[in-house]
Amino acid sequence: MVKSYLKVLLVSVVLLGLLAAPALAAGHTEDPVEIYFFPGGSPGGSFATVVQRGAREAAEILGDRVKVRYKWSEWDPQKMVNQLQEAIAARPDGIAIMGHPGDEAYRPFVEEAVEKGIIVTSQNTTLPELEAKYKSKGFGYVGQELYPSGYTLGKAAAERAGLEEGDLALVWGLKSEPTRGLRTRGAIDALEEKGIEVDYIEISSAVDADAAAGIPIITGYLQSHPDCKLVITDHGALTATQEEYFKSAGLDPDEIYGAGFDLSPATVRAIRSGYTDLVLDQQPFLQGFLPVMQIYLTSKYQFSGLHIRTGAGLVSAGNIEAIAPLAEEGIR
Amino acid sequence: MKNIHKHFGGVIALRGVDFTVGDNEVIGLIGDNGAGKSTLQKVLSGLYPPTKGEIYIRGEKINPRDYSVKKAHELGIETVFQEKALGEKQALWRNVFLGRQPVGPLGFLDVDKAKSETDRIMKDFLGFTGAGISPESTVSTLSGGERQGIAIGRAMYFEADLIILDEPTNALSVKEIGKVLDFIREVKRRGKSCVYISHTIAHIYEVSDRFVILDKGKIVDRREKGDLTEQELIDELTHHAAKSEEGADV
Amino acid sequence: MKLLEKVKTYNTQIGLTFIALLILVLFMVTAPGTFLRPRIYISFLSTTPFIGIAGLGLTLVLISGEIDLSFTAVMAFAGFVFATVMGFTGSIILGILAGLAAGSVVGMLNGMLVTLIGIPSIVVTLGMQFLIRGATNIIASGRATTLTEISGTPMYNILVGEIGGVIPAQSIWFLALAVLIWSLLFRHRFGDHILFSGDNPETAEMMGISVTKTKILVFTLFGMLAAFAGILDSFRLRTWWPTMGEGYLMTTMAAVFVGGTSMFGGEGTVYGTFLGAFLIGSLEAGIVAAGLSGFWTRFIYGILILIAVTVHTLLRRRS
Numbered sequence: 001m002v003k004s005y006l007k008v009l010l011v012s013v014v015l016l017g018l019l020a021a022p023a024l025a026a027g028h029t030e031d032p033v034e035i036y037f038f039p040g041g042s043p044g045g046s047f048a049t050v051v052q053r054g055a056r057e058a059a060e061i062l063g064d065r066v067k068v069r070y071k072w073s074e075w076d077p078q079k080m081v082n083q084l085q086e087a088i089a090a091r092p093d094g095i096a097i098m099g100h101p102g103d104e105a106y107r108p109f110v111e112e113a114v115e116k117g118i119i120v121t122s123q124n125t126t127l128p129e130l131e132a133k134y135k136s137k138g139f140g141y142v143g144q145e146l147y148p149s150g151y152t153l154g155k156a157a158a159e160r161a162g163l164e165e166g167d168l169a170l171v172w173g174l175k176s177e178p179t180r181g182l183r184t185r186g187a188i189d190a191l192e193e194k195g196i197e198v199d200y201i202e203i204s205s206a207v208d209a210d211a212a213a214g215i216p217i218i219t220g221y222l223q224s225h226p227d228c229k230l231v232i233t234d235h236g237a238l239t240a241t242q243e244e245y246f247k248s249a250g251l252d253p254d255e256i257y258g259a260g261f262d263l264s265p266a267t268v269r270a271i272r273s274g275y276t277d278l279v280l281d282q283q284p285f286l287q288g289f290l291p292v293m294q295i296y297l298t299s300k301y302q303f304s305g306l307h308i309r310t311g312a313g314l315v316s317a318g319n320i321e322a323i324a325p326l327a328e329e330g331i332r
Numbered sequence: 333m334k335n336i337h338k339h340f341g342g343v344i345a346l347r348g349v350d351f352t353v354g355d356n357e358v359i360g361l362i363g364d365n366g367a368g369k370s371t372l373q374k375v376l377s378g379l380y381p382p383t384k385g386e387i388y389i390r391g392e393k394i395n396p397r398d399y400s401v402k403k404a405h406e407l408g409i410e411t412v413f414q415e416k417a418l419g420e421k422q423a424l425w426r427n428v429f430l431g432r433q434p435v436g437p438l439g440f441l442d443v444d445k446a447k448s449e450t451d452r453i454m455k456d457f458l459g460f461t462g463a464g465i466s467p468e469s470t471v472s473t474l475s476g477g478e479r480q481g482i483a484i485g486r487a488m489y490f491e492a493d494l495i496i497l498d499e500p501t502n503a504l505s506v507k508e509i510g511k512v513l514d515f516i517r518e519v520k521r522r523g524k525s526c527v528y529i530s531h532t533i534a535h536i537y538e539v540s541d542r543f544v545i546l547d548k549g550k551i552v553d554r555r556e557k558g559d560l561t562e563q564e565l566i567d568e569l570t571h572h573a574a575k576s577e578e579g580a581d582v
Numbered sequence: 583m584k585l586l587e588k589v590k591t592y593n594t595q596i597g598l599t600f601i602a603l604l605i606l607v608l609f610m611v612t613a614p615g616t617f618l619r620p621r622i623y624i625s626f627l628s629t630t631p632f633i634g635i636a637g638l639g640l641t642l643v644l645i646s647g648e649i650d651l652s653f654t655a656v657m658a659f660a661g662f663v664f665a666t667v668m669g670f671t672g673s674i675i676l677g678i679l680a681g682l683a684a685g686s687v688v689g690m691l692n693g694m695l696v697t698l699i700g701i702p703s704i705v706v707t708l709g710m711q712f713l714i715r716g717a718t719n720i721i722a723s724g725r726a727t728t729l730t731e732i733s734g735t736p737m738y739n740i741l742v743g744e745i746g747g748v749i750p751a752q753s754i755w756f757l758a759l760a761v762l763i764w765s766l767l768f769r770h771r772f773g774d775h776i777l778f779s780g781d782n783p784e785t786a787e788m789m790g791i792s793v794t795k796t797k798i799l800v801f802t803l804f805g806m807l808a809a810f811a812g813i814l815d816s817f818r819l820r821t822w823w824p825t826m827g828e829g830y831l832m833t834t835m836a837a838v839f840v841g842g843t844s845m846f847g848g849e850g851t852v853y854g855t856f857l858g859a860f861l862i863g864s865l866e867a868g869i870v871a872a873g874l875s876g877f878w879t880r881f882i883y884g885i886l887i888l889i890a891v892t893v894h895t896l897l898r899r900r901s
Binding site: 013042043044069070071072074076077078079081082083085086088089090091101102104105107175176177178181202205 | 604613615616619621622623624625628629719722724725726728729730815818819820821823824825826827828829866867870871873875876877879
Binding site: 402421468 | 770
C-alpha cells in the first residue's frame with residue numbers, strides 16, 4: 001500500500017512539474033508595469049479574441065515595460081467579480097475590467113484596489129458611477145456608449161430596411177444584464193418609437209458562450225413568424241452567425257434584414273453574401289489596446305482616466321470592402 | 333408462547349395461508365421458486381401488510397395496519413435475509429444498529445455504545461476472535477459466512493423470540509453452511525423459535541422439527557420430522573411440483 | 583482502532599490533502615508574489631463558499647444514491663424571492679426566510695418526483711433546472727435588481743461582512759455548515775438513513791427505514807442549502823441577475839468529485855467536498871498568476887479531475 005502511495009506521489013509530482021515548467025521558464029525583467037486584463041469571453045471566442053489582440057499589440061509595443069495577464073470570464077458577471085478579487089490579491093499595477101456586473105457589485109472591490117494603489121480602468125461596458133468617482137486615479141473607459149449605440153443601430157436598421165408602423169421585428173439581446181442590457185433597450189426603444197412591433201428573446205448563457213447553440217431557437221422563431229422583417233442580434237458572436245441562422249431557417253438573403261454588432265471574418269462574409277445588412281462596429285481592438293496604454297500612462301505619469309467612445313461606424317455592403325481586410329486579420 | 337396464525341384470502345401471492353409457529357421449534361418452510369415463500373416471509377417480518385387475514389402473536393390479535401417492521405422488532409420477531417441484510421459500504425456497527433440506533437435527545441448517535449455493543453455481539457454471540465475484524469470494519473471486507481453471522485448475531489442480540497431466516501445458506505462455503513446450521517441449533521437451544529425458509533432440502537431437514545410445504549401460494553402439506561426421511565421429503569416436494577405443473581389449479 | 587486501519591479508512595481524505603498541499607506549494611513556487619501574501623487567500627475565502635455550500639448539499643444527495651442538477655437554478659430563484667420579498671416587506675429577515683422556503687419547496691418537489699413517481703433523479707433535476715431558471719426569468723422579466731439598501735445592515739455584516747475586518751463571514755458560514763453536515767451525516771440517525779438509502783435501499787427498508795422519506799428530506803435540505811448559497815451571493819454582490827449561478831454547475835460538481843465522494847452512493851466525504859471546493863475555486867487564479875495563458879485553465883482542470891477521481895477510485899477498491 002505504501003508502494004501505491006509512492007506511485008501516486010511520483011506521478012503527481014512529475015505531472016505538476018511539467019505544468020509548472022513553462023511558468024518557471026519565463027524569465028524576469030526589471031520592474032515592468034503589471035496589468036491584469038479582462039478580455040471578456042473565452043480564449044478563442046470571436047469578439048474577446050479581437051479585444052485581446054488589441055491588448056497584446058499594446059503590450060508588444062511597450063515591450064518590457066509592461067507585463068499583461070488575461071482573465072477570461074465567459075461573459076459571466078459573477079466570475080468577473082471573483083476574478084477582480086483574485087487580481088487584486090496579485091497586487092498588480094493596474095486592472096482593466098469589463099462593466100457587466102454593474103457598479104454595485106464591483107464597488108467594494110474597486111474601492112479596495114484603488115486604496116491599495118492599483119489603477120483600475122474599464123472597457124466594453126460602462127461603469128458610470130465608479131468611473132466618475134475614480135477618474136482622477138486613472139479610471140477610464142474605452143468602448144461604446146451602450147444605449148446610444150443600440151438606438152443608432154435600431155433606428156438605422158429600421159430606416160434602411162424600410163420598416164413601417166405595425167411591422168414585426170425581432171431583437172435578440174441581453175436585456176437582463178444591468179449595464180450591458182442598455183444596448184438592447186436602445187435598439188428596442190428605437191424600433192418601438194417608429195411603431196414597429198418588437199418581439200424580444202433573451203440570449204441564454206448557453207448561446208452567449210456558443211452562438212451555434214442558438215440555431216434551433218432562431219429557426220423556430222423565424223419559421224413561426226414568417227412576417228418578421230428585421231432581426232437585430234445584440235451580440236458580436238451571434239451577429240457573426242447570422243448567415244447560419246437565416247440559412248437554416250430557409251430564408252434567402254433578400255427575405256430578411258439582418259442587423260447587429262461587431263465585425264469578424266464571418267460577419268464580413270455574411271455582409272458580402274447579403275444575409276447581414278447592417279453592423280455597428282465598436283472596434284473591439286481598441287478596447288484591448290487603449291486600456292493597456294491607459295494604465296501604463298497613468299502609472300508613469302499620473303494621467304487621469306480617458307473616456308473614449310469607440311462605437312462609431314455603421315458598416316454595410318456599401319463600405320464593407322474597405323474594412324474587410326482588417327476584419328479578416330482580426331483587427332476590426 | 334409464540335403463536336402466529338395467519339389467514340389470507342385473495343392475496344395473489346398467498347392464498348388462504350394458515351401458518352403457525354409454536355414455542356421453541358424450528359419450522360422448515362419449503363417450496364419451489366415462485367411458491368410464495370418470499371411473500372410470506374415479508375408479511376411475517378412486517379414489511380408487507382396482508383390484503384386479507386389475521387395475525388395473532390402470542391395469542392393476541394394484531395391489527396395488520398399497525399404491523400410494521402418496527403412493530404415486529406418490538407414483538408421479538410427478527411428476520412435474516414439473503415444478500416439484502418447489510419449495507420456493504422458501511423461499518424459493522426452501523427449495520428447492527430440500523431433502525432434501532434442508540435441515540436441521545438436530538439437523535440445524535442451514541443457511537444461508543446454502538447461500537448462496544450457490536451464488539452460484544454461479535455465476541456459473545458459469534459465467537460469472532462481478533463482476526464482483523466472490528467466493529468469499524470466495512471462489511472465488504474467480510475466473507476459471505478461472516479456476513480450471515482453478523483445478520484444472525486444482530487437478530488439474536490435484539491433477543492428475538494422468533495428468527496426468520498430467508499435462504500440463509502445460499503452462496504456459502506461448506507464450512508460456512510455448517511456454521512449457519514450451528515447458529516440455528518443455538519437459537520433452539522436458547523429456547524427461541526425459528527422459521528427456516530429455503531428450497532435446499534438437505535439443510536432444512538437437518539435442523540427443523542416440522543416442515544411446511546408451500547406451492548403456488550397455498551400450503552399443500554405439513555409434516556413432522558419424525559414422520560419421514562429426507563428422501564421421502566424430497567419426493568413429496570417433487571410430487572407437488574409435478575402436480576402443479578399439470579395445471580391442476582385448485 | 584489501529585493506526586494502519588485508520589489510515590486505510592481515511593485514505594481518500596489523506597490522498598486529497600496531499601494533492602492539495604502539492605498544488606499549494608506549486609502555486610507558491612510559480613507565483614510567490616501572489617501566494618506568499620495573505621490577500622489571495624482572503625479572496626478565496628470570499629469566493630469559494632458559494633460553490634462550497636452547494637457542494638455540501640450535493641454530497642448528501644449523491645450519498646443517498648441520487649443526483650441533483652437543478653441547484654444553480656434554485657440559487658437564482660431563491661435570490662430572486664429574497665430580493666422581491668425584501669422589496670415588498672422592507673424586511674431582510676423575511677426575505678431570507680422566504681428565499682430559504684422557496685428553495686426547500688423546489689427541493690421537496692424534486693424528491694417527490696424521484697421517489698413517488700419513480701423518475702430517475704438526473705432527469706427530474708435536469709428538467710427542474712430549466713423549469714425554475716425559465717420561471718425565474720419570466721417572473722423577473724429578465725431584469726436584474728440592485729440591492730444597494732442591504733449593505734451596511736446588521737444582516738449584511740453577519741452573512742458576508744468581514745469578521746475582524748479581514749475574514750469574509752461567508753467562509754465562517756461555510757465552515758459551520760460543513761461541520762454541521764458532517765455531524766448530521768456521520769453522527770446522527772438521519773445520516774445513517776442517508777448512507778443506507780444510497781448503499782442498499784432494500785436493507786434500509788427491511789430494517790424499517792423509509793427510503794422515500796429520507797430521500798425527500800435530503801432533496802429538500804439541498805434545496806435549502808442551495809437557496810442559502812444563492813442568497814449569500816446576492817448579499818455579496820448586492821445585485822441579483824437572472825443568470826446567477828449559471829457558472830457554478832460544473833465547478834460544484836467538480837469540487838465534489840475531486841473531493842472523493844462517489845457517484846455510486848452509500849459513501850462520501852464532507853471533508854473532501856470542503857477541500858475540493860477550495861481546490862477548484864483557486865485553480866484558475868493560480869494558473870493565471872503563474873503566467874500560463876487562459877487556454878491552460880480547462881486543460882488543467884481536466885487533469886486534476888481525472889487524476890483525483892482515478893486516485894480515489896483505486897484507493898476505494900483497495901479497501
